[in-house]
Amino acid sequence: MDKRDLVLDVKNLVVRYETEDGIVKAVNGLNLQIERGKAIGLVGETGAGKTTTALSLLRLIPKPPGVEECDHMFLDGLDMLSLSVKELEKVRGKDISMIFQDPMTALNPVLTVGDQIAESIFLHEDVSYAEARKRAIEMLEVVGIPGERANEYPHQFSGGMKQRVVIAIALACHPKLLIADEPTTALDVTIQAQVLDLMKNLRKHYKTSLIMITHDLGIVAEICDEVAVMYSGNIVERGTLEDVFNKTKHPYTEGLFNSLPNINDRKAMLTPIKGLMPDPTNIPVGCPFHPRCPYMGEDCKQPQWERAISDTHFVRCSAYDRTGFRIEREER
Amino acid sequence: MVGEKWKYSADELKEYKKRSMAKEVWRNYKKSPSAMLGLVILVVIITLAIVAQVIFDYDEDIVQQNIMNRLQKPSAEHIFGTDQYGRDIFARILYGAKYSLSVGIVSVAISCFIGSTLGLIAGYYGGRLENIILRTCEVFVGIPSVLLGIAIMAAFGQSIVVLMLAIGLVYVPMFARTARAAVLPVRDQEYIEAAKVSGVSDFRIIFTHVLPNSMSPIIVQVTMGVANGILTASQLSFLGLGIPVPAPEWGAMLSSGREFIRDYSYLTFFPGLAIMITVLAFNLMGDGLRDALDPKLKQ
Numbered sequence: 001m002d003k004r005d006l007v008l009d010v011k012n013l014v015v016r017y018e019t020e021d022g023i024v025k026a027v028n029g030l031n032l033q034i035e036r037g038k039a040i041g042l043v044g045e046t047g048a049g050k051t052t053t054a055l056s057l058l059r060l061i062p063k064p065p066g067v068e069e070c071d072h073m074f075l076d077g078l079d080m081l082s083l084s085v086k087e088l089e090k091v092r093g094k095d096i097s098m099i100f101q102d103p104m105t106a107l108n109p110v111l112t113v114g115d116q117i118a119e120s121i122f123l124h125e126d127v128s129y130a131e132a133r134k135r136a137i138e139m140l141e142v143v144g145i146p147g148e149r150a151n152e153y154p155h156q157f158s159g160g161m162k163q164r165v166v167i168a169i170a171l172a173c174h175p176k177l178l179i180a181d182e183p184t185t186a187l188d189v190t191i192q193a194q195v196l197d198l199m200k201n202l203r204k205h206y207k208t209s210l211i212m213i214t215h216d217l218g219i220v221a222e223i224c225d226e227v228a229v230m231y232s233g234n235i236v237e238r239g240t241l242e243d244v245f246n247k248t249k250h251p252y253t254e255g256l257f258n259s260l261p262n263i264n265d266r267k268a269m270l271t272p273i274k275g276l277m278p279d280p281t282n283i284p285v286g287c288p289f290h291p292r293c294p295y296m297g298e299d300c301k302q303p304q305w306e307r308a309i310s311d312t313h314f315v316r317c318s319a320y321d322r323t324g325f326r327i328e329r330e331e332r
Numbered sequence: 333m334v335g336e337k338w339k340y341s342a343d344e345l346k347e348y349k350k351r352s353m354a355k356e357v358w359r360n361y362k363k364s365p366s367a368m369l370g371l372v373i374l375v376v377i378i379t380l381a382i383v384a385q386v387i388f389d390y391d392e393d394i395v396q397q398n399i400m401n402r403l404q405k406p407s408a409e410h411i412f413g414t415d416q417y418g419r420d421i422f423a424r425i426l427y428g429a430k431y432s433l434s435v436g437i438v439s440v441a442i443s444c445f446i447g448s449t450l451g452l453i454a455g456y457y458g459g460r461l462e463n464i465i466l467r468t469c470e471v472f473v474g475i476p477s478v479l480l481g482i483a484i485m486a487a488f489g490q491s492i493v494v495l496m497l498a499i500g501l502v503y504v505p506m507f508a509r510t511a512r513a514a515v516l517p518v519r520d521q522e523y524i525e526a527a528k529v530s531g532v533s534d535f536r537i538i539f540t541h542v543l544p545n546s547m548s549p550i551i552v553q554v555t556m557g558v559a560n561g562i563l564t565a566s567q568l569s570f571l572g573l574g575i576p577v578p579a580p581e582w583g584a585m586l587s588s589g590r591e592f593i594r595d596y597s598y599l600t601f602f603p604g605l606a607i608m609i610t611v612l613a614f615n616l617m618g619d620g621l622r623d624a625l626d627p628k629l630k631q
Contacts, residue, residue: 060528086533093531105522110544119540120530169530 007177007209008034008057012071015049015056015233019065022281026052028233031306034177039203039210041220043256044230047277050213053230054179057211058096059088076176094124097175101182103162107154113140113165114150120172139168143198160191164198171202178203179211184219196223217260221245226312229253232278232288239313249315251293254329287318295319295327360624367620373613381429393423395578403596412602415585416592421599424580425606431581432610435496436562442500444554447507452538452546454508455515466512469505477502478567485573492575495568499561510553514546521545548625555618559611566607582607 015027027049034040042050055061059080061068073080075096083091100106108116117136122129137147143164145157154162163183170178180199184192200223203210212224220227221241228238229250237250248254255273262268275292278284284291290300299318306314307321319325361367388394398418406413412421454465472480484498518524519542527541566583568574575581577588582603589599 058529060525089531089533091531092529098526098529100522100526102522106526108523108527108541108545110547111540119527119532123531123536166526169526 004033005036006033006074007036007076008032008211009072009074010057010070011073012069013053013056013073014069015052015061016067017065018067024280025283026233026280027056028283030230030234032228032235034209034211036176037207037209038226039212039224040226040228041224042211042213042228042230043215043217043220045215045277047280048230049233049280050230051181052233054098054181054211054213057177057179058092058098059083060092090124093120093175094173095175096177096179097170097173099163099166099170099178099180099183102186103159103166104186106166107162109154112151112153113157117150117165117169117172120169124173136168136172139172140165142171142202143168159187160194163187163191163195167195167199167202171206171208174206175208177209177211179213181213182215183212184216185214199223217245217256229256232283233280234288234316236289236317237313237315239309243310243313247309247313248327248329249309249313249320250317251295251319251327252289254327255292257329287316295325297322357621357624361620364620364623366616367624370613370616370620373609374617377429377610377613378433380426381433384423384426385430388423388427390427393420394427394580395419403592403599406598413596413598415589415599416596421585421602424585425582425602428580428582428585428603429606429610431492431575431579432562432565432607435492435499435565435575436558436614438496439499439561439565440503440554440557442497443503443507443557444550446500447504448511448543448550450504451508451511451513452515452543455512455546456519456534456538456542458519462512465508469508472502472505473509477564478571481564481568482571482573485568490573490576495565495574498568499564502564503557503560506557507550507553510549511546514549515542518542518545548622551625552618552622555614555621559614559618562607562611562614 010030010032013027013030013032014025017024017026030049030053032040032053042053044050052061056068056070057073057075057080059068070081075091078091078095080088080091107113111119114133114136117139118129118132121127121135121139122132125132127135133150137150140150141147145161145164145168149157154165157165163186167183183199184195187195196219199210202208210224212220214220224241226238226240227244228235229244229252230236231252237244237248237253239247244253245257248257252273258271259273261270273292278288278291284301286301287293287304290296293300297319299321302318304316304318306316308314309320396419398414401410401414401418402416404410404414404418410420410422412425414420415424450465450469454462480502481498484501485494488494488497524537524541527537532541565574566581566586569581569583570587572584572587574583577584585603586600586607589596589603592599
């Protein structure tokens, strides 16, 4: 039995969408564990199943066409799979919360920002609406927006301020787990830094665990304790920042790093990963990465499982069963 | 406080002027002369209808017959002339405004409430529920509105309350379809998803998040609907199925003046004009509101 203090424990999560055009396998047997107060970065290309994973943790996959299967899903000891719709409504926003990618569309244009923050507090805490409004104003101040602007509408705010409002809504009830779905992609670089800094501070302040969904490895390095690299609906490598960034094991992770410009060697050519992410309706047998992988061998077409490199570092690659296998990055 | 570090300066805050949604709409609405004309006409009609309640006595001025004065041509004493029973048409038309307006408004309130609720539910949940609601509505749309009105009036008897209910029910499908169409683009917005993530119940999402965002077409439909309701009420009264005589309902006045149309056309002309002007006013307002609420026209 796991002795760690886990906020989230998901085992063997499968999500697929059964449409008329075929079955879209979005998430395929994903395992995810997060310790209390820790931040994990969920990294991967577009279509790797990151957002589907997030929605599934909130039990918000539209059904039909979505189909979910899972061995177990515990949120701070609470069995999320057994909850009724009413019970889930109590958990969402209170224990688990989410920040969306685009603050322009994540706020309701006809409600004042104060009301939008207050709604969450009013629904989850045993307080009057006036009290909820008061706490909403405090929350606005916490994210650096003057309280007197609570009566204004989202269109009166700039993009960065809107994202702060979204953060204020998400953190209003001090959730145990916060999922941030590419929270800075829609913002320009200077505002990105501000918002990231704010999130980092608030997370420490409220001791909230965080799943940071992103494709920006820089953000992960900045804000996370652990990294999980997703490919085609599964985590192919996970470990601490040190493990994944400096002791990279999976060929896909290596490919990701090679696609980034290197600040120490400005003349170096970028080496992107060849090919495209497999079509989720038609995922290759065995390791989904094998058609693009430079180390491909016959064993890659067999079903894959996770191998422990150390106590914290796991990789889903059968090549490590070959004697003396190393990826290029490690040899440098 | 954590946020202290990123406080915005006073200058940065100044540029955002306070501007509420209602003010914005009114600003756009004012720009259209025809919409303003509609509003002015409506205000005048409502004022006259209220004044008529005060200055005219129902028994003496409106329904009491005075055979000596019958069928008088319009003159200084009787501006619109008198009808076959010697009643002053001007007084009857002013007094009758309250029937047309109240039937139009109350029936639309009924159909708007029932229809919008059905449309919101159909649009938000989709799937089988949507199919059932929409197909049922289509069946009712297939029946001509006057015919359906006649059927309801015949079944439940003649009174102003039944008339309001009948017209209200006739226009339910129209509102259901408008509301459903308005919900569809809102339903898939990220802020609805965000509300779900915050643990807001479906019921609350529909009424506090979806409804305010799909309001515009419904508001326009309401103004247009009042015009339609007034017309349908007049039609039913014309057929003798509306508000019972001798109440000065415009449609009923048209109907009773019909026999005299060759020699005394003013008996039908003035009630007809009253109906036309009122309906026109509501339609002009509806058009103006539609343009004012259209976000694409915002400058």
